[in-house]
Amino acid sequence: MNRDQVLNALFADGWKAEYLEADHFYGRATIGNQEVTVIGTSEKAEVGADMALTMARVVIQTIKERAGEPIVFLLDTQGQRLRRRDELMGLNGYMAHLAKAVELARQRGHVILSVVYGEAVSGGYISTGMMADACYALADAEIKVMNLPAMSRITKIPLDQLEALAKQSPVFSPGVENYLRMGHLDAVWQGDYAEQLAAAIKNLQTKTSAEIGKDSRIQRGVERGGRRTAGEVIKRVLGHA
Template sequence: MPLAWNDLATQLFGPDHGIQAEGEFLHGTARFDGMPITVVGTTGHAPIGVALALAQARVVLDTMARHPGRPLLLLIDTQGQQLRRRDELLGINRAMAHLGSAIDLARRRGHRVLGLVYDQALSGGFITSGLIADACYALPEAEIRVMRIPAMARVTKLPEALLTELSKANPVFAPGVDNYVAMGGVRALWQGDLRAALRAAMAETPVADLRAQDGAARGGRQLAAAVVQKVLDAA
């Protein structure tokens, strides 16, 4: 069973962790090994709408402005983008792109940015947060997917039975945290001592994007790294 956000925060930072929930929005400043770290994210399988995307981006931008170089930890529990006409009319695509751009800018300015999927990560809510961090990690109980097989069948026009069969041997077609580890989207699972896992991630996570290389080494994405290298060689 996935950890509740408060239990997770307590394991990582102690009972006085300084993180608060405003509805489905998580934010605060915690201390880790004597140093401050900005924590921002979501809970309750939050759908990411315009307001929630902008609220998260505001925390990231404020951290850059007021605390240059401070690490950021993204706590991820989302059902994806908010499927509501109001948010579409307000430009949810631009709001989510703004969140992703803020996270990317923080990385470029030297902030260590880590993502942690502690419950559920679906679709655009995951793509514009954890997948843009220096690296994304997950708890073993987490659920990760971009698209269910029935939806994938509708988009690709391929039979569900074929996609189900393909998913048994190819992680690209399959949901699940282990498959995202195999593809390199999730760098590693955090198990046991979560403080030790965070400490190791803070020290060892590379700044360069190694997801394609990890996916090739783990057999989950066998062509991505080679294609990227060909593009770079041709540039």
């Protein structure tokens, strides 16, 4: 689905754009009887310093002006912008600033939800979607950290060996089903997206801050068979800390 299709599908009561460019946008929408802040990327956007700063500003503005209003990230990004200008500006710092803004919103009582409707890759996803209280994806979306040929070049592990590992473990494999198995995604949506979004926000709003703050991704990954040893490794590391 493209941006306009997903906006229409998620916000049956309509949404009002405050900023709308080809690769990123923000505004507000009505879900049931409440308003939500919508921040998104589109057209496989590259998240650079300017875009990260814009999204952080919208999050901070929401904290200041609309206490407790839910924040929804809609994502279609190929990752961080790999450009000399952005790297020289310190892109990692801008993306960290965005992540900190999202965490501040959580601490101030805003529930934060992300929906991957296109592509979600690497740094462009980590500072937004992976920072949310709950992460969802549409069935035809694509989530990945790095494709296998690139992983082979970086790690020096032969591609055929990585392809064999990918068949055995979702950790090496792209795709929403693999991220669901690893416990990262709360669910993959099909059908009535507006109804599922409303239910997801309502579910978050019934939880305490302690429940929201608890990271259950490892446990879900174990239960779903996607991360069989992660929990045990964490226990061993903490035991020697």
